[in-house]
Amino acid sequence: MSSSETYRPFDPWRTSPVKEESRKQIVATHYFNVDQVSLSTPKAGQFDRFVLQGNNGDGVGVLALTDDGRIPLVEQYRIPTHRWTLEIPGGHAEDPKETALDVAKRKLHEEAGYTATSYVQFSRFLNMPSFAAHHTALFFATHLSPADRASFGPETPRPDVRLYTLDEAYQMVVNGTIVDAKTIIAILRLYTAPDHNLGQ
Known part of the structure; x- marks a missing residue:
């Protein structure tokens, strides 16, 4: 064999x-x-x-792309690891009636300060199958418009949002600056997509 x-x-x-x-x-x-x-x-x-x-269903991440080709990444302070991270907006449903798409829209608005007219789910993965029965669904959001952001919890009351080109985000994945799994998966998926487009 x-x-x-x-x-x-x-x-x-x-x-x-x-x-x-x-x-x-x-x-x-x-x-x-x-x-x-x-x-x-x-x-x-x-x-x-x-x-x-x-x-209340899947966790959600939103890979958004501005009209000028930049990705909003949110600075988050994460208590379990006692460090700051750069992440795509994301979170969980607040109640069983909130769908994954509803969460994507809410989190893009609250965390990154944008609304979008186009959302496409492009991936769904198991977070830690060795000890968790929990998925994350990833959405690609385009045709963005600025919106007022919300306040956050005590860990990061109002985190900064940084805008990066896809090439810059990819380099931060490669060099280990970005360590959040959903963000790594989303950026690599977009980087390898034909014409850098997940909406088709």
């Missing part, structure tokens, strides 16, 4: 190697819950894992 061959095609839904014995919720918050899951296998016996479940 050559290195390019495989014994079977990839199937993400094939039979599970573990059996779920029980599950109980041990943490509940506005954005996510944590379940304690008991599992077993014939060889390893029983063991526990902790799984993060997102509330």
